[in-house]
Amino acid sequence: MLSKAVQKYCVDTLCIFAVFLFTTNVLAHGGATIENDRCVFRSQGYSIHFTAYQPSFSRTKELCRVVNSLSETIIVLDFVDEALRKLPVDLILKKQKDDQLYADYMLVDERIYPAGTMQLPMKKIEQGSYRLYVNIQELAHQHEVAENVHQIAGFFEFTVTDGAKEKDQSFLARSTWLFYLLALGIFIYLMALKYRS
Template sequence: MIKRFLRICATSLILFATLLLFANVVSAHGKVSLENDSCIRGIEGSMVHLSAYQPQYDPEAEYCTEIPHEGKTFWVIDLVDQALRDMPIAVRIVKGTGEKLSETVANFHSTYHPEGVIKGESNLDGGQYTIFVTGEGVPLVQYQYPLRVQMINYADTFRAAILPMIVLLLLAFITNKYLKSRRMQQS
């Protein structure tokens, strides 16, 4: 009976280690191809990439559309394609999303960016925003990034909690089976 219990524990440990390895691979952002990067926007073959930073909270963290805290937010837009570097680009940050756009929070006038990088800083309160990146070429191209500042993302919270819940349920199940088998032996 002890051998069976040890076998179940070993199997559970291997399953748990496998799930941990799988979870780390899924959550990694650094080695994602451009086509699968959620911070990339593309129109007619041209692409832009958004990165946001809040070094006052976490100096090494990079965000895209989910900004964890209110306050000073530094952002960088990379113009991936040369065609965008050769046309004037304007950036506008507006409070709200979709049909519910309200006030303009920041407006960076149209200018050329031959180095391919647009940098800015904005003070963002909690809520939803939209960043509009407009290339004023022919044809006009506009990229949109919806931002959520200091808002709970329930999908991410659920994904983060599911693995500990599975492990806890698995351990409870194994413990229950072990205790039942011990009672049967003692009877």
């Protein structure tokens, strides 16, 4: 039976660990409102939300900066700003080449999206770094965004990795978190021993 001091020490340490564990949930994608979502980017002063789905790989999981496989991918853009529903929008998806420059990969012609959402399905996608540019054709003298916002064309950068290769990784490579947990457990045990002695 551990002494009271050792018990108290273990409880305190577990509390610190719990703070790290549970506090990160607050930072999760779903916990933030869309305005503060890390998957939102701005183009010409308008806010747009980026989501990628890979139905056959991760089903309904919403992907953002990292897309985990080369399977069928559906990119969905949601217009946070109401004004975008009335403006023609075109897309350019660029892929990073070997020389670090980005080249056109896919183009979507200019269109108006009154429902405020648009999707870009891709049967196959290659591994690499991408930038999605959204060009908004504004009408003359018509801008509903605050005047101090820079009206530059924006892009959203995301990376596609080969999930199949990650699945081929050994259990040890995929489960590094287990080792951190084990290390913490050993640390607590050793500190408890020290207090007991």
